Amino acid sequence: xxxxxxxxxxxxxxxxxxxxxxxxxxxxxxxxxxxxxxxxxxxxxxxxxxxxxxxxxxxxxxxxxxxxxxxxxxxxxxxxxxxxxxxxxxxxxxxxxxxxxxxxxxxxxxxxxxxxxxxxxxxxxxxxxxxxxxxxxxxxxxxxxxxxxxxxxxxxxxxxxxxxxxxxxxxxxxxxxxxxxxxxxxxxxxxxxxxxxxxxxxxxxxxxxxxxxxxxxxxxxxxxxxxxxxxxxxxxxxxxxxxxxxxxxxxxxxxxxxxxxxxxxxxxxxxxxxxxxxxxxxxxxxxxxxxxxxxxxxxxxxxxxxxxxxxxxxxxxxxxxxxxxxxxxxxxxxxxxxxxxxxxxxxxxxxxxxxxxxxxxxxxxxxxxxxxxxxxxxxxxxxxxxxxxxxxxxxxxxxxxxxxxxxxxxxxxxxxxxxxxxxxxxxxxxxxxxxxxxxxx
Ligand SMILES: Cc1cc2nc3c(=O)[nH]c(=O)nc-3n(C[C@H](O)[C@H](O)[C@H](O)COP(=O)(O)OP(=O)(O)OC[C@H]3O[C@@H](n4cnc5c(N)ncnc54)[C@H](O)[C@@H]3O)c2cc1C
Numbered sequence: 001x002x003x004x005x006x007x008x009x010x011x012x013x014x015x016x017x018x019x020x021x022x023x024x025x026x027x028x029x030x031x032x033x034x035x036x037x038x039x040x041x042x043x044x045x046x047x048x049x050x051x052x053x054x055x056x057x058x059x060x061x062x063x064x065x066x067x068x069x070x071x072x073x074x075x076x077x078x079x080x081x082x083x084x085x086x087x088x089x090x091x092x093x094x095x096x097x098x099x100x101x102x103x104x105x106x107x108x109x110x111x112x113x114x115x116x117x118x119x120x121x122x123x124x125x126x127x128x129x130x131x132x133x134x135x136x137x138x139x140x141x142x143x144x145x146x147x148x149x150x151x152x153x154x155x156x157x158x159x160x161x162x163x164x165x166x167x168x169x170x171x172x173x174x175x176x177x178x179x180x181x182x183x184x185x186x187x188x189x190x191x192x193x194x195x196x197x198x199x200x201x202x203x204x205x206x207x208x209x210x211x212x213x214x215x216x217x218x219x220x221x222x223x224x225x226x227x228x229x230x231x232x233x234x235x236x237x238x239x240x241x242x243x244x245x246x247x248x249x250x251x252x253x254x255x256x257x258x259x260x261x262x263x264x265x266x267x268x269x270x271x272x273x274x275x276x277x278x279x280x281x282x283x284x285x286x287x288x289x290x291x292x293x294x295x296x297x298x299x300x301x302x303x304x305x306x307x308x309x310x311x312x313x314x315x316x317x318x319x320x321x322x323x324x325x326x327x328x329x330x331x332x333x334x335x336x337x338x339x340x341x342x343x344x345x346x347x348x349x350x351x352x353x354x355x356x357x358x359x360x361x362x363x364x365x366x367x368x369x370x371x372x373x374x375x376x377x378x379x380x381x382x383x384x385x386x387x388x389x390x391x392x393x394x395x396x397x398x399x400x401x402x403x404x405x406x407x408x409x410x411x412x413x414x415x416x417x418x419x420x421x422x423x424x425x426x427x428x429x430x431x432x433x434x435x436x437x438x439x440x441x
Pocket of ligand 1: 005007009041042043044045046066068069075076077078079081082083214215241242243244261263307351353354375377379381382384385
């Protein structure tokens with residue numbers, strides 16, 4: 001039975017990362033009726049990885065990858081560009097030591113795969129192993145979250161180094177943070193350039209259709225099919241990789257929470273402003289308090305990037321008034337961190353959606369006789385959903401991958417009560433989280 005897709009992604013053409021890139025040739029949209037062996041819906045990190053893995057394991061299969069908009073303009077191209085090797089924030093998540101070890105194995109595998117693809121296909125995306133500074137503004141968060149993080153890093157025998165306020169001032173040019181733990185394994189990247197490069201280097205048996213929103217889908221039959229405004233595809237098997245939009249397909253609605261985030265890129269800093277920053281030519285900062293804190297970067301184009309805001313967004317939409325408020329907040333937070341730079345100006349500001357689960361576990365598995373879905377990136381999808389995309393293709397083909405057990409050792413996304421109970425619970429939990437972390441803003 002077909003269902004109509006209620007909520008489609010909208011591209012407001014505001015993504016700052018893609019605005020820095022040269023124009024790209026966009027693939028044709030779907031026209032007419034077509035048949036494929038496999039259909040992957042959604043060309044983000046998960047969808048591109050799934051399509052590549054299908055092609056690798058079944059070189060003679062015909063594969064369609066269908067994308068509502070243009071590759072690089074949705075979350076995969078709008079994120080902060082941290083390809084993180086370690087569990088995101090173990091101090092505040094449920095990751096135990098052994099689960100963390102298993103997550104690291106998966107993360108390193110996916111990061112290795114991304115590193116290989118960037119090199120083989122010469123993807124010019126600023127891919128740089130710079131590590132990340134995991135920062136706390138206040139003593140309380142340093143003591144609670146960073147100290148817990150250190151305990152995990154020690155148990156995992158992962159290298160790290162503490163930075164105090166003066167050392168951070170010297171390295172980054174801001175005295176705003178009281179303490180940080182630097183771990184060396186994270187890569188920084190222009191995410192729009194990375195996802196474009198990954199999609200444009202797919203093997204020839206993968207046919208990518210862009211500007212082709214799926215408006216109707218039958219994922220429960222033994223021959224799944226989708227309809228777009230001008231075409232229809234029937235396939236032997238279907239893989240759904242639409243992350244926050246899974247709920248529109250009637251999938252994982254009771255297991256994942258859609259989240260809205262806001263980010264900005266400044267104008268390029270002047271030579272004089274760059275002189276007033278620290279000794280590191282590029283760097284990335286992630287907040288120890290994930291809900292209230294900000295992600296920050298100095299890019300190789302000498303721009304500052306900030307990501308702030310963590311909002312429950314069940315409708316996957318926001319308003320112009322809300323955007324403007326968030327833009328002003330981004331600007332104020334940036335200026336507060338770098339008062340010596342004078343009036344920093346923002347050149348780009350955008351919003352993006354992702355999905356998290358209550359227990360930080362992925363939503364992953366079979367959703368119909370011949371349909372599979374991978375969702376719930378939990379905020380670190382560059383690496384995590386590269387793995388998830390590969391593994392869902394393995395599952396669809398019945399291929400054993402030695403790391404799937406590690407990937408699923410966190411379990412799968414647990415059940416969340418339906419709306420309106422969920423709206424109340426999540427809103428209260430988020431408001432409380434942001435309030436307790438207010439000193440980290
Ligand atoms: C502001 C922001 C900052 C972030 N920072 C980071 C970070 O630094 N590091 C990190 O690892 N992660 C970060 N994330 C999360 C990261 O972007 C996601 O984890 C990642 O994009 C998930 O990949 P995905 O392929 O599962 O989903 P998506 O990237 O969301 O891709 C899903 C695709 O499905 C398409 N789609 C949806 N509905 C349909 C339909 N009906 N028909 C056809 N196509 C459809 C969408 O257009 C989209 O392109 C951030 C996210 C945001 C928004």
